[in-house]
Amino acid sequence: xxxxxxxxxxxxxxxxxxxxxxxxxxxxxxxxxxxxxxxxxxxxxxxxxxxxxxxxxxxxxxxxxxxxxxxxxxxxxxxxxxxxxxxxxxxxxxxxxxxxxxxxxxxxxxxxxxxxxxxxxxxxxxxxxxxxxxxxxxxxxxxxxxxxxxxxxxxxxxxxxxxxxxxxxxxxxxxxxxxxxxxxxxxxxxxxxxxxxx
Amino acid sequence: xxxxxxxxxxxxxxxxxxxxxxxxxxxxxxxxxxxxxxxxxxxxxxxxxxxxxxxxxxxxxxxxxxxxxxxxxxxxxxxxxxxxxxxxxxxxxxxxxxxxxxxxxxxxxxxxxxxxxxxxxxxxxxxxxxxxxxxxxxxxxxxxxxxxxxxxxxxxxxxxxxxxxxxxxxxxxxxxxxxxxxxxxxxxxxxxxxxxxxxxxxxxxxxxxxxxxxxxxxxxxxxxxxxxxxxxxxxxxxxxxxxxxxxxxxxxxxxxxxxxxxxxxxxxxxxxxxxxxxxxxxxxxxxxxxxxxxxxxxxxxxxxxxxxxxxxxxxxxxxxxxxxxxxxxxxxx
Numbered sequence: 001x002x003x004x005x006x007x008x009x010x011x012x013x014x015x016x017x018x019x020x021x022x023x024x025x026x027x028x029x030x031x032x033x034x035x036x037x038x039x040x041x042x043x044x045x046x047x048x049x050x051x052x053x054x055x056x057x058x059x060x061x062x063x064x065x066x067x068x069x070x071x072x073x074x075x076x077x078x079x080x081x082x083x084x085x086x087x088x089x090x091x092x093x094x095x096x097x098x099x100x101x102x103x104x105x106x107x108x109x110x111x112x113x114x115x116x117x118x119x120x121x122x123x124x125x126x127x128x129x130x131x132x133x134x135x136x137x138x139x140x141x142x143x144x145x146x147x148x149x150x151x152x153x154x155x156x157x158x159x160x161x162x163x164x165x166x167x168x169x170x171x172x173x174x175x176x177x178x179x180x181x182x183x184x185x186x187x188x189x190x191x192x193x194x195x196x197x198x
Numbered sequence: 199x200x201x202x203x204x205x206x207x208x209x210x211x212x213x214x215x216x217x218x219x220x221x222x223x224x225x226x227x228x229x230x231x232x233x234x235x236x237x238x239x240x241x242x243x244x245x246x247x248x249x250x251x252x253x254x255x256x257x258x259x260x261x262x263x264x265x266x267x268x269x270x271x272x273x274x275x276x277x278x279x280x281x282x283x284x285x286x287x288x289x290x291x292x293x294x295x296x297x298x299x300x301x302x303x304x305x306x307x308x309x310x311x312x313x314x315x316x317x318x319x320x321x322x323x324x325x326x327x328x329x330x331x332x333x334x335x336x337x338x339x340x341x342x343x344x345x346x347x348x349x350x351x352x353x354x355x356x357x358x359x360x361x362x363x364x365x366x367x368x369x370x371x372x373x374x375x376x377x378x379x380x381x382x383x384x385x386x387x388x389x390x391x392x393x394x395x396x397x398x399x400x401x402x403x404x405x406x407x408x409x410x411x412x413x414x415x416x417x418x419x420x421x422x423x424x425x426x427x428x429x430x431x432x433x434x435x436x437x438x439x440x441x442x443x444x445x446x447x448x449x450x451x452x453x454x455x456x457x458x459x460x461x462x463x464x465x466x467x468x469x470x471x472x473x474x475x476x477x478x479x480x481x482x483x484x485x486x487x488x489x490x491x492x493x494x495x496x497x498x499x500x501x502x503x504x505x506x507x508x509x510x511x512x513x514x515x516x517x518x519x520x521x522x523x524x525x526x527x528x529x530x531x
Contacts, residue, residue: 004473004515022259024240026252027209031216044255051259056266062512065496103213106206106220109229110236113494 011061018058021067022051025111029075032107036079036119046082050075072111076119083123084181088174092149130177138176141169203235208249229492230451234319314338315356318472320451325352329370332359332449335469336391357389359449362404377428378409386420387446397428400445408435453490460484460519463502471495477519481508 009017029050033043053074054067061067087093100118108115134142137159144155145166156163202219205211211219223232248256315321315333323331323339327346331339337356345351350370362370364383372379374390377397384404390397399408401420408426410416418435420426425440444454453470455463463486464475473495484506490498499510499517507525511518 004517008512008515019256022252022256023246023248024243026255027249028207030252031206031209031211044258048255048259048262052262052266055259055263066494103216103220106216106223109220109223110206110232113497 007061007065007067010067011058013058018051018055021054021071025068025071028107028110029071032072032104032111033075033079035101035104035107036083042082046075046078049078066113068111069113072107076122079119080123080126081181083119084127085178087123087127088177092146126181127177130180131173133180134173134176138169138173141166142173145170146173199231200235203232204239207236207239226491227450230320233492237318309343310340311343312338312340316472317469320449322449327365327368327370328363330361334358334389334448335472354388354390356391357387357448359385359387359446361385373411376410376412376430376433378411380407380409381405385446387442389445395430397430398425398445399428400425400440400442402442402446451492455486455488455490457485457487460486464519467495467498471498474516475519476513476516478521480521481519484508 006017006020010021026047029047030043033046037043037046050071054071061070100120104118105115131139131142131147140159141155144150144158145152152163152166156166159166199219199222202211202215206216206219222228313321313323313331313333315335315337317336319335321333323333325331325341325345327350329350331352333339334357337354337358339352339354339358341352342349346368348368350365350368352370352372354372354374358372360370360372360381362381362383362385366382370381370383372381372388374388374397375392377390377399379386379388379399381404384406385402386404386406387400387402388398389400399406399420401422401424403422405422406420408416408418408420408428418426418437420437423439423442425438425442425445427436427438428434429436444456447454453466455466458466460477460481460483464477467473468475470490486502486505488498488501488505502519503509503522507522507529508519509522509525511520
């Protein structure tokens, strides 16, 4: 935990306090990110984005609350968004529970002070929610093609629509899911802010 | 484990080391050790450069910060921005505190070693004679270079728990101002913070003798389970039977607050968390009972706000306790 003085200076906008926070937390945040994302450049991007968000939101820092958990929650959301988008681009994917990387709990205990749901579970849940919210026909097409991995032609015949229509549904569904997920991000930020302000 | 923690904090721990650390830190009793190692590590990084491989990220972040504040400048006060840019380029390192400091001062041929546990730290020290000392936050002990040779005298300011090695020939003496504690081999706790009204000695096992450096005729033999409380203002010694756990569990990172007024609670929290507090006069008689294990300060404050009609606010780096009028009104309804 950082001392209150550092939190206070950071809130004031003192760059040296910001640099201290960066210096001490960069290695661990990177370690956490690497559990889920193998592309080093992407990992760097996400971490930079996280620190910029901290700097931008520094006004809402509560000096007696932990900066580690604030940063950690932002980073976890950034990772989550990235993984969802990546998933969405694959031809097919599963929305069953994936293999959970156990080590993330170490980072949770360290930075959050407790163990919470794994990132994988959160990913799956938010995906299921986004898919469930699609309009009925779009949902059926999307599920059959992207999750069950069936041929577009087959699905088109089964539902009595054209292949063009199937493609259109999938594109639309993707757009809608992406939009929902992106929308979720600011909501989460507000949630964190509220949390930190009690 | 200390090495693995360090490697982990520096991002150098292998997957199997991280796994080992996870298993270890999942045990509640290890958390406090983990937390204090982390604190120590934070401090050790004070004047170190950026971690390896992070320089580019840091430059990028500064770049983006600059760009964003530049954009804001286009819409807002220009002088304000000059200050902002200046601030972005102006880096001074500052991080307060320190683990424990071992220093020596010379006095003829006698050297004194001093060991100090700063606020926010509990230190465990092995003395040259093999005795163990747990130093509570904000406490220090000193002893000279002839310790374990021709004396076993230590000077204590603050609170410490001792596990003294048996040595019939050389008695172990704790000097804490008005009271001396003389022992041969035993486990006991001495609380003698400067400025505090009492000196308290709690005996867990064995036998200790209380002496006064000023009054030669004074002596008292304490039995296990007894607590001697010496009141400095009127030189009175009160003896009571106690549950010794309550007085010694701090050495395992547990802080027991049992029916204590806010004044005392605040003193303990200040030492434990190295955080300054103030409180409204009207709150000074509020009594609290709770136990702290490895919880962070914010959790403790939240609990205190729950069990009493108080609220906190932040004034600079001081946390201020105030009466929560709203809750008082709710309670009186």
